[in-house]
Amino acid sequence: MKVQKYGFRQHRRTALAVALGASLAAGGVYAQSNASGVIFGHADNADGAVVHIVNQDTGLTRDVPLPADGRYRATSLPVGKYKVTLERNGTTVESRDAQVNIGTGTDVSFVAVAATSANATSLEGVQVVGTALPAIDVSSVDSRTVLTAEQLQRIPVASNVNAAALLAPGVVSGDSRYGGVISFGGASAAENQYYINGFAVTNPLTGLGFATLPFDAIDQQQILTGGYGAEYGRSTGGVVNLTTKRGGNTWKAGAQVQWAPRSLKANPRNIYYPRTSGSVTDGTIYQYREGNKTTDLLYGLYFSGPLIKDKLFVYAAADVVRQDKSEGVTNVLTQTAFDGPLKANHWVAKVDWNITDSNILELTGIGDTNLNDTKIYSYNYATNSRTRLLGSEHQKNIGTANSTPGGITYIGKYTGYITDSLTIDALYGHSLTKHVDDVSGAAGVTCPNIVDNRNVPAALKRVSCAPVQGNLIAPGAQDKVKNYRFDIQYTLGDHDLRAGIDNQTAESYGGLAVQGGALWTYSNPPASGTISGFPELAIPPGATEIARRQIFRAAGNVKVEQEAQFIEDHWQITQNWLAYIGLRNEQFKNFNTDGQVFVKQRHQLAPRLGITWDVFGDSTLKVYANAGRYHLAIPSNVAIRGAGPQLFERQYFTYTGVDPTTNAPVNPTPISDIHYANGADGTAPDPKTLSAKNLSAYYQDEYILGFDKQLGSDWTVGAKATYRKLKSIIDDMCDTRPIEAWAEKNGVEISPDAAIPGCLLFNPGKGNRFTIDLNNDGVYEDINLTKKDLGFPDLKRKYLALNMYVEHQFNNQFYGRAEYVWSHSYGNSEGLLKSDIGQLDPSVTQDWDFPELMIGSNGPLPSDRRHQFKAYGFWQATPEWLFGANLSALSGRPKNCLGVRDPDVYQYGSSYFYCDGEAPRGSRGRLPWTYQLALNAEYRPAFFDNNLSLKVDVFNVFNQQREQNIDETYQTADGTLSPTYGRPLSFSVPRSARFTVRYDFSL
Template structure:
């Protein structure tokens, strides 16, 4: 029988500035209880006793009866500090004080007889925490792999104040390609394959899956980074999971304010970018920004023990110039204002029923005043116009912005039955306004002529693809979980649904694009022949997309944590997922049902004292097709090329005296009509999924040290991409005597690469659809080129050594040896920075997949990460963070001798010879050391903190991405025309910069 009561909150008896980090960031800690809560479990030697659990900040209390085997378990506990007491016949027998419940973790609090009750209390400010009793270093209830970072660790380590910077501390996590923004790759997967949760609700980018809605950094209570092995409650991810629980109010009113300044003048000068021939491509010496961030929070009881408030905000202003490349010489003076706030209400209706309400907002407005730039004098020139953006600058990147609202209910119905229910919604508007100072007729101009030192430039402000009007995203979803304990089984089942809606589209700036090229034949365009003696020609491109699309995702899961014996625990889970994708006309074009994902795990407490754990798990993980696929692939879009000879160039960069060379060529069949949904994807399309296997151990050394090792194997079993080749249909029709002379064959189809696929084809153009069951042989070209089997494999060995906070210091070292190899990165194509998840250039035709097997873009064979801090005395703290990694593979991408599909420089071939993936060596090793210090003067009672951080202390600026396309796509005199941009740097390491801060925490 479970009883509940409200003991008063015990006031803290003393304060200290010694913040004791929990250090629960062990590889393999804690099987997920819930993605926003944790567990306390253990044993009691006293038969018939009761375990009393009390939250030290909110007064929430639970009484749990010890079962006949001496075990107890309290699940779905809000993260925080607890006092755990064993009681019998109204007497207290033993107490563990200041027990920290970590996010998703299980904390073993066992009582073995002798009473050692502790009456010590603790008072917490946002940057100061006292923890009385040490915790077990190893959670023997876990089967997954994760890193858990507390707010104390996030404050004490030298980290950029964002979620991704913290995630990069986890083993096997690397930065994604810089062209995708501030995002990370987990375990070799592409950067769009992750999931992000705040207080249990998914806040991933609704359009592409790249990045997430963010929050005030100081509002993070705990951040967990799953790198593998997560349970059945998690899905829609084949990379990793980042789950954040925010801080909440307690029975003491607290507040704080802070300011963090990153001065422009203390920034190291960025490296300018040169082509391999020594020509300056982009001057970046003046590309240095300054930023100021103001932060604040307030926290406390609206009604003591009942109703609590926590509210926080970040307000950041960033200013600085950006000099663009000499091919589009501009000086952009940018002012960006980012506002993030979070408000959370926690209502303990009773100790049996808890309600949480969260509202957060993440919005960025950017104003750019754009001027011309003279590369001869390196000086700004005439004013061109303005570029105003609202949550639009990072559509492709880490923070799409938006407003999020989340409601959660937790009901402790009995000792054995717990119910969790959650509902969430989000909305984001994306706006971009371009205003020109002069002629608004400013198309995108690109001068790709080789050897040109004074390229043709236009009057455009962006010179690229810009956002179409009316862009917005919104999501809504709910989940219901029920947990029941039955003897040695902890059973849990749940329902989970989320709908993602996006209105989006892109268009070339000015409506179209002109690309100037050296004269030569164009492979795949036999009628494009420049006039005799012509040195150059020009290509006109038009590209426009726009639609309102939707993805509906549902899932059901069940799991059992089975305590087989005192030392063995088994985890059995099964997740069933359903995905439905709708196009701009509201029609379903892909529907996937019964995507079964089993999850199995086993952990062995070798000595029975939580000092040595061996664990293993295996699981399957699915991923839905992102919304962006329907914008272009399943809705109306236009994409064509038209070639001309020309006699002159106008002031705005447009060619004059045009003479057409051949006919307009529609790429991928995108001629402005909405495709029939039956012609978008293969029938019975299998979901994108991956299998994973992990074996590891964790071992303590004394009271302060722990070490461990983990082996991981991941294999992508099924992928989804598009292919754009009519030849397989022609081959099938010839073999089966089907007349397709009037057939309507789509430009591109979604399919499962490397497998047989069935497509519906309108064989007479009048709606007479016939199934074409294409075998792998049907995809083989007349020249004998076949699609390879899909391949993406990742394996790794992770080793770590950790020192828990003791003797005034904490530290951890991780080394990861890993390989990510195959012929497909996954949803993205970092080789060329392509931002089209699930519809990349890969797999468009068999020829383009030749010589593609090798180390993939997210492969970093060696990684070393070390971080920690030293509390020299109550006033001074010092921290360090070191990251070392081997370089990314390099490629040479060029022209195929035949180029039967007309893709130009898109093949793993150079000089008309094979150039297999990864055969060009690797980029240099990168290493970075960050340092910080914090001073909390005694005269301010340690409430005032002065901080200083220096990032990239030694100023290493190695290349992290380069242009891997070596040829222009044209052929002259029987040889491919080389590209001047081959091996030009795309991104370097962030130059050294300093951040200074001041913070004041107080209680009322």
Template sequence: MSLAAGGAHAQSNATGTIFGTTTPNATIVVESPDTGLRREVTADKDGRYRASSLPVGRYKVSLVQGGATVDSRDNVQLAIGSGTEVALGAAATASSANASNLEGISVNAAALPSIDVSSTDSRTVFTAEQLQRIPVPRDITAVALLTPGAVAGDSRYGNVPSFGGSAVSDNAYYINGYAVTNPLTQIGFSALPFDAIEQEQVLTGGYGAEFGRATGGVINIVTKRGTNQWKAGAELRWEPRSLKGSPKNNHYGNTGNPEDGTLYQRREDNTSWRETASVYASGPLIKDKLFFYVTGETTRQEGSTVASVEASKGTAYDQYRFDTPRWLAKADWNITDNNIVELTGLSDKTKREYSDYSYDYPSSTHGSTKNDAARTKDGGEVYIGKYTGYITDNLTLTALYGRSDQVHTVTPSGSNGANPQVLRSATTSTPAGLPFNPNYSAYVKSVPGAEDKTHGWRLDLEYRLGDHSLRGGIDKQNLESTSGSNGYAGGEYWLYGRSSRPNSPISTVYGQAAPASGGGYGTQGYYVRRRVFNTFASVQVKQAAQYIEDNWQATDNVMVSLGLRNEQFSNYNGDGEAYVKQRHQLAPRLGASWDVYGDSSLKVYANAGRYHQPLPNNVAIRGASASLYTNQYFTYTGINPANGAPTGLTSLGAPYSTNNELGQPKDPKGVASETLKPQFQDEYILGMQHQLTPAFDWGAKVTYRRLRNIIDDFCDDRPIADWAERNGKEFNFLFTCALFNPGRGGTWSWDVDGDGTPEQVHLSAKDLGYPKPERKYLALDLFMEHPFDGKWFGRVDYTLSHSFGNTEGPVLSDIGQSDVSATQSWDYPEIMENTNGNLPNDRRHYLKAYGYYQLTPEWSFGATTTVASGRPKNCIGLYPDSNDYASGYNSSFFYCDFSGQGVTGANTVRTPRGSQGRLPWTYRLDLNVGYRPAFADNKLLFQVDVLNVLNSQKVQSINETHESTYDAGVINSYGRPISFQDPRTVRLTARYDF
């Protein structure tokens, strides 16, 4: 498919390049038969030519001499961010065999060049036709998980992918060139109607200097656009409840087998169905000039879930309904052949409603009384404008502006969230009938005004100078978040509990103790806790970057890419004050591609680069802005029968905050170290691709990644107290937490002695006592691919990898903590003991295969399969010394007591990360069959997809907490599964394209 070597490089995150060799100084015409776009470029004295920043799609490339076409190639397919090589004239004659292959490309979106000798990165591109033909969940992340080195992150993060051992918050997402990554947490993104995807590009390493703000992977979407042909269509997809596999029940027990032990959750009663309807239309408003494409889809999912046995005495049966309407509209205006304008608008919103009922486990029935429904609303719109100007044959300008607005509101159940929530803890069954939910964050609500906004622009220039293709650009983006969770319904919540040790502390602060009498209930230890929580704040991150890149055709067969990116990140608190400013983050990128035989049949490539990761907005919500978070304990004599609230209260102590969150503004100089350095990672890749035969390509790649620095918070005030003693200061300072670089020293401004004047406190790495962060990823990727030849397409990937170290990065999958860059890992040095080992995203072996077969013009078949080794298992327990300063963190340490004699610390042993074996291997097979009846001229499609045909439901994650309190013994939930593979799903599709 590719011919003689020529100078080009995969460029722009939403376009591609056609390049090659031809007659010196000849005129090359590149035309789109779909939109009429036409470009003329002139080959240089060596016969090299290139047409860059072209919209993806199919083109005709012609050699014109004396006003006549003397050679041409039809149906040249262009992929996002890729270079497609086309030789013409005498250059094509030199490789006539390859030229005939190029001419034989069938007209379909799957026919893309298999070896791009102009690229040095690691990418996979999925086309609209592939996404229609292969059986895969209609979800952007599900598609991305088919790429080499990608694994599903912890289910508590929504199965967001982890690329190359990175954290789920380390990725970047783009739609038509604009970044749509979640600005609050960096986990997830704004989605779009699935049928609107023209191409989905997944970059898993080695990406150039134009990309930044990611140390994991990049998911890059280009949408469909209008053409000169009028088109319209409709599709209906249905996943019926009756054809769904029954979810596997969940059990207690430490055997690791979810079918053993006491029943924890009757998941077999969890049922659901889903239906999606979509329509689209496109065509020319002015032929060859102005086009439109619009599409809309609406998805409804309804089902029910049964909570655990522990929750069955309360509202444990939920019926839910999710409605997700999405739309996308795109306009393309070819003002002239040299000036193009694109406008894109899309909407991604989800409404969720839950109705609660009581549930009786013995009879497997739910009650008939429905509580007030809880409701959530999430999402908003994204708008993007882009201009491309082909100033000269050698100079191209692109400019882009985008903005987004996402609203988040949560209304908990119970009088529409107007009244306080009243709950009971796991330690008490009294008062009866109250919900059991120790996850109090589920009752946090967001009022109108809670939203995320972004706006940004970028400018890119490309100039060809002899053997050099020079690129440079600048981009800026502001990300604003108004507190996504700003308090409890009714302003507070009450939690009933009971201590097993009356008169012993129930609060580690101020010595508040459990009562000796039951407050009228005649049983010792009963109490109730009142918690007030409010974090309303408007914060923002300002991001900017500049880059320059030289793609140099050093020889006829060797291309070298030299790039440098400079990034700036500034984070602002709720008062508009910067608490983190990071400048001059230089990220060099170096790549090389060797076209070994000069005919694009064998490529050897290598690259090395540095990649930076910014802090998201969520760090500022509580860590840098004023917030209120207090607790107060009481005894009680009665319960209000109307709402379950306690009556006859007697305080056990004044309200207090363990984190000094009393609503006062925080000094930005004390929130983060003045010498804070950004999170960054270094990466090295060596690979090759070979056209084994005209029908098969294969390749191999070795990747090494090393995390060099991270940002997190520490909460240990002992080093500050030591500093005060060394400097003759009285230590009179209630320290919360502060951002730092683990393994490095830092400087902060704190009022250590409480005299009202902050002192500048410098603490060295030795003073702080933390180890250096370590995250390493080493992988060997092998693949074999058969490009679509009009009959079948197939690809097989195998990855042998190892992800290891003492930190996953900005999140903590061990406990599902999503406080990005503010995890508990680095709060105290003791928590980091024994943390070196296999990390949560380590899957040593991973096999992925997918493809489709066109049996006849009417019948097609598709298959996808994945096989993976299991996740490492941990045992997380109490610190051996119950008197240690950090022991109050309870089950947060890599120590466990397996003696069975009650957890006292005396029998505690080290349990290094990943030392408890692995979860079972997982496997999955998806199949589909499509039928396009001849009588409908292939416009009508009936398709059946069966996802997880074998109904495999292996455990994907477990509860790794071994014990809760000293003398309490092993908790019965240790080893209990948290998530399983999704059961079998049947998807029925009917589609008609006009």
């Protein structure tokens, strides 16, 4: 796709047809790195001819002599605008303008035919093709969407990377409890990879989120939704690939202010207890949210230019983002309220050095700091006002689920054009992210977490004196990532060969501990007098309330080493057929908190195959197909949660009263023994016993078949079918019964003090072999368990989709694209995450802990948004006025019911697909459709030479606020009916308006 600026000359259809007809004949074979692109093509009368390529901004020059067949390729070109000139015997024959996009080949051919049109340009008795580029890229086999800075500015979209990625087909929002994350093609939101200038910036701890940069600094954003080549790995969802802007030979600068006032934001919907009949809280307010609005302000500036003309360039940009509430306005949580500024500072600096025309060096620095200074108050629902100050919380780059984990990143990249056929690329990057989570209470005492599940009105609920509840990140938490790549590509006849290495090391110190030392949960005792899993529990006669104390702690240093080698070939089989053949070999090593390897996977082979057919030989109809295998490593978080020391204890008490300050029980008296969930008693498991032997990697197979068809000069239509099947995952099982049965069968006595891990990493849905010292005598038994022995069902996650689109290329006035996707994501495992309960424990979800948890688990998965319609575009009404629109309509997420199955031997509470009987996954219907329309208008006054921009964006124009996810937990942990089952957890974002004033100038 080529997007032209307003006022550019549109070339005639006759010229475009010839260009399209030449595209595959010109040799559409190419390869490129994930931060650059390619210009390729063909010229007649190649004798003595040279293609002269010049970057119009930086002066970077490449001369490519034409071989006898007239085909040429210029690989690893920095994205940008180029002038491509055909020269013969030192004389210019013809010049063309070309735009190089990220990861894309641009066909610039010089093909001569007999002049038959009165409007033809005559040169030595032939007609020279115009500069219009094909709308269909017949040289690619992947599925991608490329958004340029110009498009991102014209389309009404929120200023963040994931919001832009949602424009791509098959991409939907993830669960709100993970932050603003996204899901690709039925995969969980933790299975994507993000790159900036070729360096992976994905959160190494969980796979959720990424370091970001000023949105205005993005030059191009590529969204790969399937079929991507062997250079990409560590993703079974999708890839988001960003390149930053860079300096050129003209000094440029600019500034902008974006303002989204609180007064023009619609009130968020309040959340009420669901009407379940019979509950004291039935239909009453759960969370007051009408005032939960902020004024958002962004100040941005940039400058760029030449330090040495044609040689050395600089680009720098910075954003300061503030979310502030008006004086006296407080955002309300459930039983608390908060205020205080949310701050984010983003910057990027890039230096480009054209050492020579054959040697390029790029250096990039990125800063992403997120700060949250919050004061937290108790809240009175009777008066709808905050009351006493509970304390404050200071967070920096916080939250393993945060979509912008932050930090400082440095990237260096070298490109060398060794010969006309040989190019090398080398990259090294390093990032450091520090996480701070400081809490101080106003009470001056230790404030434990409090949960009140008693059946009493909200006004009588007990709350913690702590400013926040839940688990806090361990002091000193940080992530360090090192990544280096080396690629070499060589053109050999009709083959473009490329090979490379891609190695990454991620080190983290992290972990969580319960705020205030403990979590106290109040409840009414069950009528039976016992709680499943605590047979010794004896509730004293007359006791109307009990309390459960839960203590959790897990932290340590962990490391993941990921190495990969790849080789690929783009092979122009014939004039009309192009084949892609690739192979990626990956190795993963996970280290525990003691620096010992507990999972090692070698030779994970991932073949990638693709083919395109230019049906008529003129690039007006392309049919393509591809198949590939994609792997994931185990995230670092697994070592903290599963391979390090972890304490998770529970115990029940009665009490004589409640402390008026902390709301903790007074004189708690134990009525049960201590129960260690999954054996987590505070000791680290033996790394030899932690995982199954010869553990298979997490991987998925994918198949795509599609076509693209050009209609007239401006329209393109297409369709594709996608099928994905998750073949293997790694998760944990916490069931010791199969091991005990094996020991009994083989006459092995299990010692009472045997160090059997509470949970074991394994491959669900197949047989596994474990090594465990059952006698505590230093001798490890080889325990080979079949799938039948383990008792789990087959792993199942499948994704089937049909995508249809129509696109209108920009013709100086209008650009538009509309897509419809029918998809079905179904199975018994979401993958790395469990969005049913918002569990953030990649590869150690509760799904596979015990076979009973998997009963009824097969059905539509959380990402199953069956119908998706998206349309976006813009209209350049005049040189001064531009209007844009962005529409999406998506069907709702499936609803589940998770309850207690009797007997609940392992104390998992309301975690089963069982609610007064079987309740299979997705059997409780669907959430409603969500419709979102955004509109914008931009005015560029002619008397400012179009340098001044005044723009307004309105998001969710009709203020439709629909449920995005709900509480699917049917019962409390003690088995009583949950008063919050079916309660909305989030709604779509209310209507808002954003005003932007921007001024750009050059010297």
